[in-house]
Amino acid sequence: MTNAVIPNQGPIVQAQDVHKRFGPTEVLRGIDLTVNPAQTVVLIGPSGSGKTTFLRCINHLEKIQGGRIYVGGQLIGYREEGGGLVEDTERNIAAQRARIGMVFQRFNLFPHMTALENIIEAPVHVKKTPKAEATARAKELLRKVGLSDKADRYPNQLSGGQQQRIAIARALAMDPMLMLFDEATSALDPELVGEVLKVMEQLAHEGMSMVVVTHEMGFAREVADRVIFMDEGKLVEEGPPAQIFDNPQQERTQAFLSRIL
Amino acid sequence: MDSRVTRRRLWTLVALVVVAAVLVWVYLRLTEAGFDWGFIPAHFFDQTLIQGAQMTIFLSVVAQFFGILLGLIAALMKISKNPTLVAISGFYIWLFRGTPLLVQLIVFATGLYQIGIHLNLITAALLALSINEGAYMAEIVRGGIQSIDPGQMEAAKSLGMTYGQGMRRVVLPQAAKVILPPTGNEFNNMLKSSSLASVISVGELLQHAGDLNHLYFKTLETFAIVSCYYLAMTTVVTWGQSWMENRLGERKALEQQPGFWGRVRGNILSTRSALDHR
Numbered sequence: 434m435t436n437a438v439i440p441n442q443g444p445i446v447q448a449q450d451v452h453k454r455f456g457p458t459e460v461l462r463g464i465d466l467t468v469n470p471a472q473t474v475v476l477i478g479p480s481g482s483g484k485t486t487f488l489r490c491i492n493h494l495e496k497i498q499g500g501r502i503y504v505g506g507q508l509i510g511y512r513e514e515g516g517g518l519v520e521d522t523e524r525n526i527a528a529q530r531a532r533i534g535m536v537f538q539r540f541n542l543f544p545h546m547t548a549l550e551n552i553i554e555a556p557v558h559v560k561k562t563p564k565a566e567a568t569a570r571a572k573e574l575l576r577k578v579g580l581s582d583k584a585d586r587y588p589n590q591l592s593g594g595q596q597q598r599i600a601i602a603r604a605l606a607m608d609p610m611l612m613l614f615d616e617a618t619s620a621l622d623p624e625l626v627g628e629v630l631k632v633m634e635q636l637a638h639e640g641m642s643m644v645v646v647t648h649e650m651g652f653a654r655e656v657a658d659r660v661i662f663m664d665e666g667k668l669v670e671e672g673p674p675a676q677i678f679d680n681p682q683q684e685r686t687q688a689f690l691s692r693i694l
Numbered sequence: 695m696d697s698r699v700t701r702r703r704l705w706t707l708v709a710l711v712v713v714a715a716v717l718v719w720v721y722l723r724l725t726e727a728g729f730d731w732g733f734i735p736a737h738f739f740d741q742t743l744i745q746g747a748q749m750t751i752f753l754s755v756v757a758q759f760f761g762i763l764l765g766l767i768a769a770l771m772k773i774s775k776n777p778t779l780v781a782i783s784g785f786y787i788w789l790f791r792g793t794p795l796l797v798q799l800i801v802f803a804t805g806l807y808q809i810g811i812h813l814n815l816i817t818a819a820l821l822a823l824s825i826n827e828g829a830y831m832a833e834i835v836r837g838g839i840q841s842i843d844p845g846q847m848e849a850a851k852s853l854g855m856t857y858g859q860g861m862r863r864v865v866l867p868q869a870a871k872v873i874l875p876p877t878g879n880e881f882n883n884m885l886k887s888s889s890l891a892s893v894i895s896v897g898e899l900l901q902h903a904g905d906l907n908h909l910y911f912k913t914l915e916t917f918a919i920v921s922c923y924y925l926a927m928t929t930v931v932t933w934g935q936s937w938m939e940n941r942l943g944e945r946k947a948l949e950q951q952p953g954f955w956g957r958v959r960g961n962i963l964s965t966r967s968a969l970d971h972r
Contacts, residue, residue, distance in 0.1 A: 492852055523856050531854025541849035546866050555853035558863060600849075607853060 444469050445611050445642040446491060452499030453486055460486050462619070462666040468611075471640040475653040475674075478663035479689060484646045487663070491644065492533040493526055493642030505610050518587050523561060531559055532548075534604030535671065538616040540596040542588040548575070548599045549584040552606045560607065567606070575662055576601040578632050585632075598632055614645040652694060654678055662686045718806050725916075733915040737906065738922075741884055747923050753816075753888045753950030755896055757823035758881050764824060767829020770861070777957055783832065790829035796890050798822045803894035819891040827884060834876045839871035878935035 446468035453461035462484045468474050476484040489495040491502055493510035501518075502509045510519040510527055521529075543551050552571040556562040562570075575581045579596040587594050597617055604612060613635065618626045630652050637643055637656045647653060653660050654674045661671040662683070670683045678694075682686045725731070771783035790798065803818040813821070827878070842865050850860030884948035903920040907913050 494848055494851065527851070527854050527856045529861075530852055533852070535849075535852035537845060537849065537852075539843075539845055541843070541845040543846065543849070543864055543868075554863065555855065558859065559854040603853070 436463075442470075444503075445472070445475075447503040448487075448500065449502075450489070450500035451490060451497050451502060453483070453490060453495060453497050460666050461490070461497070464666075464668060466661070466668065469641060469645060470642055471555065472658045473637040473641075473643040473645060473656055474659050474661060475647060475690075476663055477646045477650070477653060478669075482663040483666040484663045485615055488543070488615050488644060488646050491611075491613055492530050492535055494535075496520070504529065518538060527559075529605055531555070532610050533614050534607060534609035534612040535624060536597070536600050536604055536612070536614045536617045538619050540588070540593070540600045540620070541594055542600055542603070544588050547585050547587055548580065548591070548602075551588070551599060552603045555603070556606050565619065571602070571606060574605055575599075577635075578602045580629075592625060593621045594628045597621065597629045601629075601632055601636075611640065612643045613642055614643065616645065616646050616648065618647065632658040648693070650678070650690075662689065664689070716828060730912055730915050733910070733912050734919055737910075737916070738919055740906060740919075742902045743899065743919065743923065744908055746897060746899035747927070749816075749896065749898040749902075750885065750888050750900075751927065753823060753896070754881065755885045757820055757827055757888065758884050760820070761827025761831050761880070761884070762822035762835075762877065764828025765833075765835045768828060768832035769835035769839060772832065773839060787829045787832050790826050790860060791833075795822065795826050795887055796893060798826055799890055799894050815894055815896050819888075819894060819896045823884070823891070824889060827880065830880060831877070834880070835869070835873055838873035841872050842868050862926060874939065875935070877930065878938075882928050882931050885931065886924060 444467045448464055450464040451461050451464040451642055452459065464483075464487055466474070466487075474647050476488070478484050486495055491504065491509065492496050496510065497591065498671060507529060510521055510526055512521045512525075520526075525686065539557055542548075543554065546554060549571055553562075553564065553567040556570065557564055558566040567575070572581065572584065575584055578601060580595055580602075583591060583595060583599070583611075588599070591599065601617075617633065618629050621629065626649065630649060633643070633645070633652070634656050645652075645657070657674050660674045660677040662669045662677060662681075668685045670677065670681060677686065677689065681690060744877040747763045768786055770788070771779040774780060799819060799822045802813065803815055806813060832968070839861075844869065846864050847857070847860045851857070852862040855863070888898055889900035891898050892904065899920060903916055905914045910916070928943065
């Protein structure tokens with residue numbers, strides 16, 4: 434159902450030596466990362482390690498000061514000009530973002546639209562999909578996230594878990610080739626976390642390419658193809674979940690895991 | 695009967711008696727001083743006042759409309775990332791909020807005349823009122839936009855919308871709810887401050903009242919009538935405003951394709967239901 438359009442056989446995400454500064458503070462200090470199609474990569478690490486910032490660089494919600502990020506083979510946010518990189522036009526960046534779904538910690542549903550309207554908003558107004566078609570697809574997505582009966586509800590009539598599932602459906606409605614999850618369950622009451630993780634897990638099994646920032650180690654262990662531990666703006670260690678969780682090589686990884694597990 | 699209720703009724707009665715006494719005293723005092731009570735009904739619907747009121751409404755509606763438009767443009771400029779636009783808008787707001795409307799009216803009407811720009815007086819009044827109002831609306835609109843969670847624009851962008859689309863479809867419909875009440879207030883003010891246009895001889899309500907006064911020399915009587923006119927206009931605006939706010943909040947099935955106002959209504963409707971759930 435999530436027919437991710439993969440333009441070439443190369444990696445979905447390729448980040449090369451990404452640097453990011455907020456003023457004098459360097460928050461990303463040379464990140465290299467490759468995500469292959471249908472892979473789920475989970476980023477873990479202490480707060481302030483730069484994992485959320487890095488995720489936001491992938492769809493250019495944050496500018497970068499060095500390095501390159503490719504999604505689906507396309508350089509994100511910048512174009513080559515005269516031997517250097519200049520920021521791309523707003524229209525091009527928007528077109529790139531349209532193919533990268535993002536789910537936020539605080540859901541960020543549009544409060545003045547119903548669940549259904551939230552989902553069809555971008556397909557109708559960005560992709561110019563006919564409304565009837567977008568609505569049919571939205572109903573399909575609502576069914577997929579288990580909220581068919583909530584189509585006409587406004588976001589604040591829904592629980593946090595329901596809102597986040599609508600937000601996932603909203604992102605999926607654009608048929609993204611990649612999904613980014615930014616601590617998607619951190620703002621939820623504990624009893625609502627499971628329903629959102631279940632939807633994410635289902636997506637991963639269907640072959641969606643995903644980059645997930647999370648504190649849910651259970652999810653990382655069960656669903657991730659690769660787990661990456663970040664600290665102080667760098668990738669410290671990466672590997673399959675079993676290796677990272679059961680046999681971490683780096684001291685900092687061990688220290689972090691012993692604190693949270 | 696509950697003694698508290700009895701006591702409250704007693705106080706209401708006392709208050710009524712006091713108010714009535716004051717009114718009677720004013721009436722007697724005015725009559726004694728030669729106030730012409732008959733003048734008011736005789737001249738209430740005087741043609742010159744009606745025409746003046748029409749001009750006042752025309753000036754206010756047109757100037758408020760362009761004021762909102764200018765305010766929206768200036769607000770968007772002020773929150774943009776382009777330093778030139780920020781500076782231009784900042785200067786505009788600083789200049790027109792920092793000088794009296796009366797001065798602006800005179801400059802537009804006679805100051806510009808001096809340097810060879812001959813504006814018709816009504817045009818000059820409309821320009822001054824609109825541009826002045828725009829400076830105030832700019833701050834109201836900016837406040838409205840900035841009250842919306844930045845996550846809304848981020849979500850819009852992450853779905854492939856441009857800044858403009860996100861503004862139009864996501865941020866402004868939500869900001870409108872915040873902007874509406876102070877805008878009603880601004881329009882109420884506009885009805886009254888348009889009276890300053892009388893200084894540049896625009897035939898609005900106050901100017902025509904002056905004419906009537908010169909004809910009969912019944913100042914208090916004439917301006918009592920004029921006050922009723924202004925009160926009637928501002929009262930209607932207040933009603934209109936609360937009607938609009940209520941109507942926007944009505945529980946109605948959303949239209950098939952909600953337009954801008956449909957989304958604004960959805961916005962308010964959703965707030966209402968949140969309150970209901972509380």
